[in-house]
Amino acid sequence: MTAESTGAGSTRAAAPSDEHWVLRLYVAGQSPKSLAAFDNLTALCEDRLQGRHTIEVIDLLKHPRLAKDDQILAIPTVVRKLPPPVRRMIGDLSDTKRVLVGLGLHRLT
Numbered sequence: 001m002t003a004e005s006t007g008a009g010s011t012r013a014a015a016p017s018d019e020h021w022v023l024r025l026y027v028a029g030q031s032p033k034s035l036a037a038f039d040n041l042t043a044l045c046e047d048r049l050q051g052r053h054t055i056e057v058i059d060l061l062k063h064p065r066l067a068k069d070d071q072i073l074a075i076p077t078v079v080r081k082l083p084p085p086v087r088r089m090i091g092d093l094s095d096t097k098r099v100l101v102g103l104g105l106h107r108l109t
Contacts, residue, residue: 021045021053022082023103026072029061033092037076040093048105080104 025041027034038057045053058066060075070079070088080087080103089102100106 018052019083021049021080022056023053024056024058024070024079024081026058026060026067026070026075026077026079028075029059034076036092036094037078040096040099041078044093044096044099044103044105048100048108078103 023041023045025038027037038055041055045055060067060072070077070086072079074090076092077088077090078093087103089099093099097106
């Protein structure tokens with residue numbers, strides 16, 4: 001699992017298509033759920049954001065104190081840092097429709 005950096009995304013209903021998205025994925029090592037969450041998030045971003053995003057992977061086994069910053073209570077969790085507002089999704093992100101709505105990606109074509 002590696003972090004991926006690329007380009008931009010959306011904030012509200014008619015957001016610009018060049019806006020930068022920053023997503024932070026909190027995981028616990030290379031567990032099956034963590035790997036699935038990373039793969040699912042990467043696929044969604046490649047489909048919806050097409051190079052306009054950054055995925056930061058935070059391994060809480062290596063950096064447990066970082067969970068406090070984003071109030072992480074369960075893993076895997078993805079936090080949408082940009083564009084505002086901050087949003088969180090818990091789980092392996094396999095329910096595509098739920099993730100699209102939860103992160104605000106459903107507004108993008």
